[in-house]
Structure formats: C-alpha cells, structure tokens
Amino acid sequence: MNRKEFIKTSCSLCSIAFIGASVFIESCKKGNGTTPQGPTVNFTLDLGSSSYTALKTVGGQVSLNGVVVAHTSTSYIAVAQACTHQGCAVSFNGSNQFVCPCHSGVFDINGNVLSGPPPSPLKKYTVTQNGNILTVAG
Ligand code: FES
Incomplete structure (x- = not known):
C-alpha cells in the first residue's frame, strides 16, 4: 500500500467511525423521543378533602401515586411526576408547564x-370530574 492509498483508506474508516459515533451519541442524548414514561394508575381524589385544598386554586397542584395533578385555568390535568431524564420530581409552574428542578427540563x-x-415525554393521564370527585387514570 502506498502513501496515497493509505491516506484514502484511513479517511474512509475515520468517516465511518465518525458517523457511527454521531448516531450513537444522538441516540443516547434524545432516546426515541416519543414514548411517554410514567406509572399506570387509576385513583380518585375528593376536592372537598382538606388534603387537596391546593387544587381549589388555579395553578395549584398535588402529587399522589407518582402523578402530579394540577388545576389549570380551564381544567384539571395530570402527568407522571418522575422526570424522564433522571427521575426528579416535576412540578406545575402555574403557567401551563411542568418543570424539573434538577436540570431545568420543561414539559407542556x-x-x-x-x-x-429529558429524552421523552411524561405520561399524561385522563382526568374526569364528577362533582368534587376527580378520577385520574391511564
Ligand atoms: S432529572 Fe429532570 S431534567 Fe434532569
């Protein structure tokens, strides 16, 4: 192998290695980006209970069974509490976002x-209201 062939072969191998490393790093960084993460739940809470007073106010929230239930200006919503990055507890910021205190992850x-x-979404739960009773499931 002469010098020219050596350089040509080396550059080809370096390109393949670089592309492979880039794909690997990107996959580690973002995961698949589509699969929501969170526990399967089905529970109710009574808005009349003193345990859930925070939910009577828009912007209020409670955490229960690995889920954050929040009161937005239009409805009640619920998402998984564990951040999909490293599992820190997310909270509702009162402005239609859930935020993670550990590395500043933000979710809608x-x-x-x-x-x-965060590499993937938080699992979102169905919240239905019947009088003072909220049912959270998903
Ligand atoms: S654990 Fe939530 S952003 Fe890192």
Missing part, C-alpha cells in the same frame, strides 16, 4: 418536552 401540559435534557 400534555407532557411533551419543551426544553432541557
């Missing part, structure tokens, strides 16, 4: 990642 009210390192 549907659990979708808006910014930060």
Whole structure:
C-alpha cells in the first residue's frame, strides 16, 4: 500500500467511525423521543378533602401515586411526576408547564418536552370530574 492509498483508506474508516459515533451519541442524548414514561394508575381524589385544598386554586397542584395533578385555568390535568431524564420530581409552574428542578427540563401540559435534557415525554393521564370527585387514570 502506498502513501496515497493509505491516506484514502484511513479517511474512509475515520468517516465511518465518525458517523457511527454521531448516531450513537444522538441516540443516547434524545432516546426515541416519543414514548411517554410514567406509572399506570387509576385513583380518585375528593376536592372537598382538606388534603387537596391546593387544587381549589388555579395553578395549584398535588402529587399522589407518582402523578402530579394540577388545576389549570380551564381544567384539571395530570402527568407522571418522575422526570424522564433522571427521575426528579416535576412540578406545575402555574403557567401551563411542568418543570424539573434538577436540570431545568420543561414539559407542556400534555407532557411533551419543551426544553432541557429529558429524552421523552411524561405520561399524561385522563382526568374526569364528577362533582368534587376527580378520577385520574391511564
Ligand atoms: S432529572 Fe429532570 S431534567 Fe434532569
């Protein structure tokens, strides 16, 4: 192998290695980005109970069974509490976002990642209201 062939072969191998490393790093960074993460739940809570007073106010929230239930200006919503990055507890910021205190991950009210390192969405739960009773399931 002469010098020209050596350089040509080396550059080809380096390109393949670089592309492979880039794909690997990107997959580690973002995961698949589509699968929501969170526990399967089915529970009720009574808005008349003193345990859930925070939910009477728009912007209020409670955490229960690994789920954050929040009162928005239009409805009650619920998402998984554990951040999909490293599992820190997210909270509702009162402005239609869930935020993670550990590395500044931000999710919308549907659990979708808006910014930060979380690789996938939070699981969103169905919340139905019947009088003072909220049912959270999903
Ligand atoms: S654990 Fe939530 S952003 Fe890192």
